[in-house]
Amino acid sequence: MSEFKYDLGILGLGYVGLPLAIYSIEGGLKVFGYDINSEKVSKLNNGQSPIEDISNETLKKSLKSNLIFSDDSSTLAECEHIVISVPTPLTDFKPDLSYVISAAKEIAKNIVKGQVIILESTTYPGTTTEVLIPEIEKTTDLVVGEDIFVGYSPERIDPGNKEWNFKNTPKVISGINEKSLNKIKSFYEQIIEVVVVTSGTKEAEMVKLLENTYRQVNIALINELAILCNMLDIDIWEVVDAAKTKPFGFESFRPGPGVGGHCIPIDPKYLSFKTRQIGKPVRFVELAQEINNSMPSYVVNRIIERMNILGKPMKGSKILILGVAYKKDISDTRESPAIDVIENFLAKGVEIAFYDPFVDNLKVNNSEIKKEVNLKNFDDYDMHLLHTPHSEFVKLNLSQYNVPIFDATGSDFIDDAERI
Ligand SMILES: NC(=O)c1ccc[n+]([C@@H]2O[C@H](COP(=O)([O-])OP(=O)(O)OC[C@H]3O[C@@H](n4cnc5c(N)ncnc54)[C@H](O)[C@@H]3O)[C@@H](O)[C@H]2O)c1
Structure with a gap:
């Protein structure tokens, strides 16, 4: 006892x-x-x-x-x-x-x-x-x-x-x-x-950094391929879905608007901090960070292109961001790429609101971002950006609104969206 x-x-x-x-x-x-x-x-x-x-x-x-x-x-x-x-x-x-x-x-x-x-x-x-x-x-x-x-x-x-x-x-x-x-x-x-x-504490500490660096690097790889596939007019989602049928030697990762949360954007930096003490950078980590960090502005640029085609200027237009948490079905917005996306849009004079069943308040650069609470107002926007694929969004039937959708998540429940 x-x-x-x-x-x-x-x-x-x-x-x-x-x-x-x-x-x-x-x-x-x-x-x-x-x-x-x-x-x-x-x-x-x-x-x-x-x-x-x-x-x-x-x-x-x-x-x-x-x-x-x-x-x-x-x-x-x-x-x-x-x-x-x-x-x-x-x-x-x-x-x-x-x-x-x-x-x-x-x-x-x-x-x-x-x-x-x-x-x-x-x-x-x-x-x-x-x-x-x-x-x-x-x-x-x-x-x-x-x-x-x-x-x-x-x-x-x-x-x-x-x-x-x-x-x-x-x-x-x-x-x-x-x-x-x-x-x-x-x-x-x-x-x-x-x-x-x-065998020791250093090995256990390193396990966590390996796991999260592995995710960060693979997410960066698929993000970079998504950008290249778009330029080559190849559907990255079709490529990923077909590749993942390989029963061995391939784990599928999906492109997205960037990485967020308390782990993937931060933990690899702990690793590179340590290896820099012995004079060695972790080159994979640093490149992966650069690519993942560029994804929010890539999303914004793709939307600008889309709006251009639709003949809408960015300044003064209204964009509704669906989901601002860093991942599906949680409320955590720490390091969420949505914050960079919003910052980028605000700098271009775009009016931003968000809809997220898990998040009540969101501040970007110390300003409160408007939360859209009424589904009836969804038609009042020039563009819907699906940023986080919360399960609840499946029920929203976004296609019912007469608003173009940019899907940064590759969800399978919207047919008529422009995808990342
Ligand atoms: N969130 C995740 O998914 C996740 C997953 C794996 C590992 N981690 C790691 O676990 C650790 C904790 O992460 P989290 O997401 O739970 O953080 P969190 O911010 O959700 O919670 C941390 C809590 O610690 C409290 N705190 C701060 N200093 C304290 C102190 N001196 N004494 C007592 N309480 C104190 C804070 O008030 C806060 O409530 C981090 O190192 C994180 O990287 C997080």
């Missing part, structure tokens, strides 16, 4: 930390969730979930079990395992580990012999041993690896994915020594179906 009151303490209750809390409760664990955002904590305690994958009902049910949330970190001292799932953004184009460091300080303040600390935030190889552990060691005399145990486990959560969830997605785990690894393995085996062990 453990002397700790909680099996798990989580720092950071966002897209990664909150599902971890809920699935751990479902796995029979006692969980304490800590977040510096007091407003978020109070909403969570009132059963209001900020993310689509966790319903308010599920959250309320968990709150009736062994789950508590707080903006006071002192309860971390009562947690046997502690997971860090705080943001790792870019600031001034560089990895910003300040959240990881402040999380490490909170842990160190409350540290107790026997605790197991696991970093789940995405980061560059070396962070666990070169940043996290030294930060904890500043405050405690406990011996890392003997008195307290440390490891890294990348999070693979895919918001909005109904098939692959926290429990059934294999989880890569690592520890700084065998004792740490054994404890981390026993912990995750309680809540995850399959765990995959790497």
